[in-house]
Amino acid sequence: MSNVYDILKERGYIDQVTYEDELKELLGKEPVTFYIGFDATADSLTLGHFIQIMVMMHMQQHGHRPIALIGGGTTLIGDPTGKSEMRKLLTKEIIDYNASRFKEQLSRFLDFSEGKALMLNNADWLLNLNYVDFMREIGIHFSVNRMLTFDCYKNRLERGLTFFEFGYMLMQSYDFLYLYRNYGCKLQVGGSDQWSNILGGYELIRKLEQDKVYAMTFKLLTTASGKKMGKTESGTIWLDPNKTPPYDLYQYLRNTDDRDVEKFLSLLTFLPMEEVKRLGSLEGAEINKAKEVLAFEVTKIIHGEEEAIKAQKAAKSLFYGAKEEGSIPFTEMDKSVFEEGIGILDLLREVGLTKSNSEGRRLVEQGGITIDDVKVTAPDMKVTLADFKDGKILIRKGKKVFHQVRIKN
RNA sequence: GGAGGAGUACCCAAGUGGCUAAAGGGGACGGACUGUAAAUCCGUUAGCUGAUGCUUUCGCUGGUUCAAAUCCAGCCUCCUCCA
Secondary structure, X not given: OOOHHHHHHHOOOEEEEOOHHHHHHHHHHOXXXXXXXXXXOOOOOEHHHHHHHHHHHHHHHOOOEEEEEEOOOHHHOOOXXXXXXXXXXXXXXXXXXXXXXXXXXXXXXXXOHHHOOEEEEOHHHHOOOOHHHHHHHOHHHOOHHHHHHOHHHHHHHHHOOOHHHHOHHHHHHHHHHHHHHHHOEEEEEEEHHHHHHHHHHHHHHHHHHOOOOEEEEEOOOEOOOOOEOOEEOOEEOEOOOOOOOHHHHHHHHXXXXXXXXXXXHHHHOOOOHHHHHHHHOOOHHHHHHHHHHHXXXXXXXXXXXXXXXXXXXXXXXXXXXXXXOOOOOEEEEEHHHHHHOEEHHHHHHHOOOOOOHHHHHHHHHOOOEEEXXXXXXXXXXXXXXXXXXXXXXXXEEOOOEEEEEEEEO
């Protein structure tokens, strides 16, 4: 079997590694237990997390054992890395709930049977720590002078950093130590912003256990225009289909910047690299084919083939006039509403396409609203039963946003 | 604990009594061009309203004034320096 390290390297996941040669050798000769931490700050994982999940999947496919560590304890503090301000504190109840959602989502991607992967929650050991004991055993090994030189703290010094958050690094380091001692975990993986936090644990284990463990980070997924992958202006792309419908996920990926196509294919799909390279090198309008493949493949991994097909069909029918409909986002409304007729501005708000009448009016005035391919020109237009064909109409906002209204009987 | 400084719309940031729903930039949205891309250009960007107009907004609460984001008082939050 090929060495997973080579695969991760070839596909461009890896950013920094400690002792590259040794780690590669280790991964090549024995199953390695490794962990990735997820802070439970929301009730769903995001597309940003997905790259980490991909790494875990690759590793597991090569016989290594992933530990998905839910940060039920560390989230109570909040990682200050990359944050300009202290995070809002979440209650334990919310964090517990979030952790349970993560657990469910992760089990769709990893095989947790027969101990092939583990899911742990650091609340289980962090919450019972005794402060004084912790300081004596762990705190003594951390130099404040050194910690302050880390980037993640450096810029916080200007804006204010509480001791509370400063302690985050110790907790994460302790996690690694705990997993090493109890599960033989020898490798921690994380986003490149986690490098210093990971090294904290790495050094702690070296000091306390005289053993060598490894750290590996991968590049944070950003788009060519510099945004964090999976963050759009209108919100985060979630992995939970109730928060981000498969169609929206598909569209998000379908609209990938040309420059990112090859990178995303490599990082977010399992397509062979020859195929990735071939698709990535398509020129001009041809590259749209690569974008379709990207959108389809990722949607398939996250939501399953059936949903991916539906999303693709919906996209084709909306953009290319194909006959099949697939899963277009829709709202069902009572027939009575349309017997009287409803103002277009109200309708837009009702189905969630706009937030206020002013916004709707602007859109109409600028020619941004279309109903069944007919441009709406008057903000006081009324939509009535006569406008419906087969009990439905298709509202188009701007170029790319579609929403179907169906009549409920 | 003491001394200074700051808090303006999604973000950055001007504005220091009326002409300010609040310059400028970014972002976002709509249009044109295109390939559901990028770049570029035009427009829009508090709410209600067909329009005139009305209502709410400049950390919070009161006050002065015909009139305040702008002046005064108290409070809250953050930052810097000293202890």
